[in-house]
Amino acid sequence: MASLYIKDPETAALADRLARRLGTTKTQIVRQALTALERSIPERPSKMALLAALDDWRKHHPLPPQSGQAADKAFFDAMWDDAD
Structure with missing residues (x-):
C-alpha cells in the first residue's frame, strides 16, 4: 500500500x-x-499535435513570394537609408 x-x-x-x-x-x-x-491545468500537447497545428497555421499564413534581391549589407543599408 x-x-x-x-x-x-x-x-x-x-x-x-x-x-x-x-x-x-x-x-x-x-x-x-x-x-x-x-483538471485546471491543460495537458501539454504532443509534438505531433504541435507540428500539425504549425502546418495548419502555415497553410493559412503563407510566406510572401521571394523578391529575388540579395539580403546583404547593401540591401539593408539602402532599406534604412544608411550608407557608410
Missing part, C-alpha cells in the same frame, strides 16, 4: 480540519484537491 506523508504541520492540519469538516478522510481530501488541480 502506498502512503503519502505530509511533512509540513500546517498542511497536515489543514487536511485534517477539512476532512473533519466534510466528514471524510485526509486521503479523500488530498485526492479531491489533486483532481481539481489536475
Whole structure:
C-alpha cells in the first residue's frame, strides 16, 4: 500500500480540519484537491499535435513570394537609408 506523508504541520492540519469538516478522510481530501488541480491545468500537447497545428497555421499564413534581391549589407543599408 502506498502512503503519502505530509511533512509540513500546517498542511497536515489543514487536511485534517477539512476532512473533519466534510466528514471524510485526509486521503479523500488530498485526492479531491489533486483532481481539481489536475483538471485546471491543460495537458501539454504532443509534438505531433504541435507540428500539425504549425502546418495548419502555415497553410493559412503563407510566406510572401521571394523578391529575388540579395539580403546583404547593401540591401539593408539602402532599406534604412544608411550608407557608410
